[in-house]
Amino acid sequence: MDGTFAISQSDKRPMYLQIIEQIKQRIAVGDWSEGRAIPSIRQLAVDLQVSVITVKRAYLELEREGVIVTQQGKGSHVASNGGLGKRLREAQATRLAAMLGIRPKELEHRLREAGDRISEKETI
């Protein structure tokens, strides 16, 4: 199920951040749908071969951001507060744009143009 998490110590970012990113990634692309159960902290720790405390830190942060929900005795699941996937995708796009040096206003403008071009092609 989760054999494709790639956590690397040689990555500059701390391990817990990598875990957070990869969970958000799965939600963003739709592999992990809203409300779906996710592995317990211990189980993910075993699967990834990292310490429980690192996974715990990632989950706590994700819960703080409203991305996942953990219930005592019931485990954790993806938050189902509507449009989570879309919000995460947008957040990703914005981060990507920032990396490319494109400001949000300009990004919005360019996306609108690109959207129009695609619609034109489709109607032809």
Place this chain on the structure above:
Amino acid sequence: MSDPAIELSGVRKNYKYFSLDNIHLTVPEGQIMGLIGPNGAGKSTTIRIILGLVHQDSGEVRVLGHRMPAEQIAAKWDIGFASEDMRLYESLTIGWHMDFMRRIYPKWDAAYARLLLKRFGLRADQKVKGLSHGQRVKATLLMVLARKPKLLVLDEPTTGLDPVARHEILRELTAVMADEGRSVLFSSHNTHDVEQISDRVTFIDRGRIIDSMDKEVYLERWRRLHLEVPHGVELPVLPGIIGVRRDGRLAIATANAFVPDLAHAYESSGARVHSVENMTLEEIFVANVEYSREEVEA
């Protein structure tokens, strides 16, 4: 809240040329603790005291609730111990040792043992003397892992192993975590492994514990600040900075209790902060030891 798996308080042990001094160590149940220290720091002695093989001169040792060394027999039923200087019987086979363990320990899991044989690439009919170093280490660990003990105490479990073997062993060690009633204490030179799988990390040097904390706390608190100090600027002494190394106009400040305010404080004093970097556990360890030795000598 259950008993800690291991609890050492005020433990002292004197040898002719070396002493363990005032060791306080706690491994809560369900956690993995990594013990890092240079050679001769006292890791093996501490571990042997935990096992009841060496009698401390003073201080209390409790393992799985048992007082050591008095109750070592009871404790050892639930402790799996493997150390670098431990050997199986050369002239006998892996299979003989597995049988031996099976006859002694009721909790021996024969199916898991066979699975480990396969995973580790070993055969039951192999004689111990014919094994390579890595195979021998894996065979010894197999004897310990297949018992599914409540507490694993391992002295250098991955030292001298090739990357594949190391990965195989880390995989089995982390699998132990699935059961929150089981705990692990392991000592290692391989800070990479310790950083990856430990919940808590303890640094030991020259017979003293110099630090013991949650791993994530270490990673959060320690930072390296690269500074540029223009002429005439005095770097302030700040709390949370364990030391500063100067080289002309450049300086590296090592923080062991980092908060963003520290960077601001430096900037206010006229220095420029070029970067604030995370530190690996190895870098934290080396810095910690260096500064603690300076302190002792001062």
Place this chain on the structure above:
Amino acid sequence: MRSSVVGQLIRKDLVLYWKPIFTATAAAAAALALVLAGGETPVFVGVILFFIALILAGHMLPLMGIANERKKQNLAFLMSLPISSIQYTTAKLISSLILFLIPWLTAVIVGVWIIDTRGIFPPGVLPDALILAFLPLLGFCLITGAVLVGETEGWGIAANVFCNIVYPFFWYFMLKVPALMANVKSPTVVWNSASLTILAWEFALAPLMLGLTYFIQSRKRDFV
């Protein structure tokens, strides 16, 4: 539960060291066969071989079975098992005794039978023969004790050398005591106070040495 771990340790020693014991027993058997064959030279050689076999068994066993275990670092493995150092010592003493007594008792019993019934030796030689036969047993106890207490091969070797020096002195001493030599040629077994006293001492020394070993071992604070 406790006795079964000790039992497994004893069993382990029997598995590990049965071959040299078998060899020693076979050598003693061959020696006795030579003696039975009759004729001055075979008897002479047989008697010498007999004692050599027993001495080798008594001396080699503790060195192999105990000193080696520490040297080859098997001891840490054993002490990780749910036993105390006293239990380890117990298991060791029991297994070593079993392994030694098999060839020794066999050899002594058959030897006594030969003296008693085969007419090769005058029966009067029996007390002295028994006194001599006990020497390897005492040597075994001493070396076992030295190796357990001293923890190194060096102690075992030193005890080994000590015994090898003491034996000839003892034989010389025996030759010089008239009470011991007086009845050697007699057609019946004659026990006098000299031979009985010496045998009594030998009988007592063995458990005494083992007991002392046990005592010292139990006081150790650092076992591995």
